[in-house]
Amino acid sequence: MSTQTATAAIDIRETSKIYGRNRETGVVALDQVSLAIRDNEFFTLLGPSGCGKTTLLRLIAGFEQPTHGEILLFGEHLEGLPPYKRPVNTVFQHYALFPHMTVAENISFGLEMLDTPNTQISSTVKEVLGLVQMEHLANRKTDQLSGGQQQRVALARALAPKPKVLLLDEPLSALDFKLRKEMQVELKRLQNETGITFIFVTHDQEEALTMSDRVAVMRDGLILQVGNPREIYDRPAKRFVADFIGDINILKGRILSKNGAQATVKLNAGYQGTAGLPAETDSLGDEVSIAIRPEQLSFVSGAGPEHLSGSIQHISYFGSGFDYEIVMPTGETIMLQLQNRGAGDHAYTVGDRAHIAISENSMQILAD
Amino acid sequence: MVDIATTARRKIIKGIDLKYQPGFSQITWFCIVVLYAPIAVLVLFSFNENRSVTVWTQFSLDWYVKAWENEGIQHAALVSLEVAFVAMVISTILATMAALVTTRTPPYRGMNIAVAVINQPLMVPEVVTAVATLIFFAIIKQATGISGIGYLIAAHTAFCIPFAYMPIRARLEDMDLSLEQAAADLYAPPFKVFRRVTLPLLMPGILAGAMLAFIVSLDDVIITLFVAGPGETTLPLYILGQIRRGVTPEINAVSTVFLGISVILVTFIFLFGKDKK
Numbered sequence: 001m002s003t004q005t006a007t008a009a010i011d012i013r014e015t016s017k018i019y020g021r022n023r024e025t026g027v028v029a030l031d032q033v034s035l036a037i038r039d040n041e042f043f044t045l046l047g048p049s050g051c052g053k054t055t056l057l058r059l060i061a062g063f064e065q066p067t068h069g070e071i072l073l074f075g076e077h078l079e080g081l082p083p084y085k086r087p088v089n090t091v092f093q094h095y096a097l098f099p100h101m102t103v104a105e106n107i108s109f110g111l112e113m114l115d116t117p118n119t120q121i122s123s124t125v126k127e128v129l130g131l132v133q134m135e136h137l138a139n140r141k142t143d144q145l146s147g148g149q150q151q152r153v154a155l156a157r158a159l160a161p162k163p164k165v166l167l168l169d170e171p172l173s174a175l176d177f178k179l180r181k182e183m184q185v186e187l188k189r190l191q192n193e194t195g196i197t198f199i200f201v202t203h204d205q206e207e208a209l210t211m212s213d214r215v216a217v218m219r220d221g222l223i224l225q226v227g228n229p230r231e232i233y234d235r236p237a238k239r240f241v242a243d244f245i246g247d248i249n250i251l252k253g254r255i256l257s258k259n260g261a262q263a264t265v266k267l268n269a270g271y272q273g274t275a276g277l278p279a280e281t282d283s284l285g286d287e288v289s290i291a292i293r294p295e296q297l298s299f300v301s302g303a304g305p306e307h308l309s310g311s312i313q314h315i316s317y318f319g320s321g322f323d324y325e326i327v328m329p330t331g332e333t334i335m336l337q338l339q340n341r342g343a344g345d346h347a348y349t350v351g352d353r354a355h356i357a358i359s360e361n362s363m364q365i366l367a368d
Numbered sequence: 369m370v371d372i373a374t375t376a377r378r379k380i381i382k383g384i385d386l387k388y389q390p391g392f393s394q395i396t397w398f399c400i401v402v403l404y405a406p407i408a409v410l411v412l413f414s415f416n417e418n419r420s421v422t423v424w425t426q427f428s429l430d431w432y433v434k435a436w437e438n439e440g441i442q443h444a445a446l447v448s449l450e451v452a453f454v455a456m457v458i459s460t461i462l463a464t465m466a467a468l469v470t471t472r473t474p475p476y477r478g479m480n481i482a483v484a485v486i487n488q489p490l491m492v493p494e495v496v497t498a499v500a501t502l503i504f505f506a507i508i509k510q511a512t513g514i515s516g517i518g519y520l521i522a523a524h525t526a527f528c529i530p531f532a533y534m535p536i537r538a539r540l541e542d543m544d545l546s547l548e549q550a551a552a553d554l555y556a557p558p559f560k561v562f563r564r565v566t567l568p569l570l571m572p573g574i575l576a577g578a579m580l581a582f583i584v585s586l587d588d589v590i591i592t593l594f595v596a597g598p599g600e601t602t603l604p605l606y607i608l609g610q611i612r613r614g615v616t617p618e619i620n621a622v623s624t625v626f627l628g629i630s631v632i633l634v635t636f637i638f639l640f641g642k643d644k645k
Contacts, residue, residue, distance in 0.1 A: 097550075
């Protein structure tokens with residue numbers, strides 16, 4: 001059977017995972033999820049702990065079996081295949097390096113199990129060690145490595161057998177901030193160089209946005225939204241997605257008229273303008289929630305009907321900028337973020353009255 | 369000036385330090401003396417030149433030579449080693465399998481009961497087990513007509529299992545399941561996962577369990593006393609028999625060697641039991 005170019009790397013079809021006897025008494029970890037992950041894609045499953053992202057990864061790896069539904073790998077059913085017969089490899093959260101083997105032995109393990117000829121094993125081990133810049137530590141025991149180095153070995157070990165899909169289970173969560181930043185760039189580079197489909201699980205929204213081609217935001221065993229990082233950040237479909245990713249203001253308002261994917265809205269606080277509409281509009285009532293990112297707001301000098309106004313309640317400084325909290329006459333609090341552009345730029349102090357402009361086309365209506 | 373101030377501060381710190389427990393080191397020393405003084409005396413008098421085990425005269429190794437040349441002791445030592453070795457091998461294999469089943473399979477009905485049954489020899493008074501075993505073996509002997517040292521080995525194997533089981537299970541519980549999953553993920557079928565990952569990592573536990581089983585078997589008196597047939601006298605039984613006729617430093621010498629073996633094995637258990645991190 002020939003694989004078509006359009007075949008998804010991973011095709012998850014209405015897959016559920018229920019722990020326990022049944023839906024009523026058990027725990028529904030994954031609830032009829034359907035998802036297609038493209039070949040050569042850096043795909044991220046993003047969500048808080050307990051959202052089902054790791055369960056989904058374990059179903060693909062074969063450590064768990066789905067209660068319902070099916071998973072296809074490049075068009076082939078994975079059902080009933082044990083982990084050792086699936087051409088996918090995992091980078092575990094705590095690396096799970098074999099402590100009784102050296103770095104090189106760890107990396108060659110998978111190749112040995114696939115009965116790869118010895119000469120090819122040693123050349124592949126060299127190649128992947130080069131890929132993660134660890135050639136000089138090939139003969140070290142794994143417990144003599146730092147966290148970052150262990151991370152690289154775990155990556156090299158999972159990449160060595162050239163899997164069709166690489167699964168990464170929060171691999172950066174144990175690293176400190178700087179190292180994590182470095183590894184983010186590194187992972188993206190590895191994905192580009194190897195051309196392998198990466199499925200990355202994380203609860204860190206920033207990680208998801210920087211590295212991914214596409215992101216699926218999950219909660220309570222459901223996928224709430226799938227899209228590229230800009231869509232997820234700028235056009236969140238649901239309140240949870242908006243809230244989970246970055247800082248956001250959610251204000252109340254009314255839809256005056258709809259026009260395709262956009263609508264004219266009037267905020268209770270006064271401003272009138274266009275906002276993006278979510279795909280599902282059925283659940284929208286008269287009053288809707290409208291999201292605006294804090295960096296889309298700016299101070300203006302004069303009051304006007306196209307501006308919001310209120311009094312500054314709190315100012316916090318975070319190095320590269322300032323957050324202003326402003327209470328409006330409606331009682332709603334709005335957050336405004338300004339970049340730090342040097343002294344004299346922000347003349348406001350707590351208690352001042354301020355007028356705020358909203359960047360054009362930056363509002364998004366949220367479904368619940 | 370500075371020194372006086374530092375000393376004063378130290379005193380204050382000692383007074384409020386929660387870890388500072390007055391009298392604990394004295395109690396510790398008392399316990400150590402009570403526990404080990406008799407053993408020290410036993411070892412000391414094994415080197416006595418005199419026949420007495422209470423009056424010291426002069427250093428000699430005579431009693432070690434005598435013990436070494438004593439055929440009764442030789443035979444008893446060989447029986448002890450044979451029984452302990454075979455019981456150790458069988459009980460360790462069984463204990464390893466039991467430990468794997470009770471830690472590496474999904475929980476099943478009756479698993480707790482299985483663990484309880486495995487550990488049963490630790491709970492039941494040994495004399496009860498001894499009587500039960502004696503009667504049970506008598507029935508088998510009568511029915512089959514087979515006799516021999518096999519019965520003694522079987523009895524030892526049975527009570528060694530929980531001792532071998534404990535360190536192996538402890539080791540397995542410490543081992544992260546994700547290592548085995550990683551091996552499976554890297555295309556290793558179950559048997560290879562076991563041979564290449566589980567077994568090598570479990571080895572320290574298995575060795576500790578085996579040595580514990582060996583010592584327990586070597587040490588046993590009560591069950592052996594009931595089950596051992598003629599010509600199956602083990603070293604502890606021999607010592608017991610000799611003591612009835614009065615103690616000579618020969619017994620001290622044998623006991624000292626016995627003690628030495630135990631200490632060496634326990635040291636090994638300690639070294640293997642520790643993670644090499």
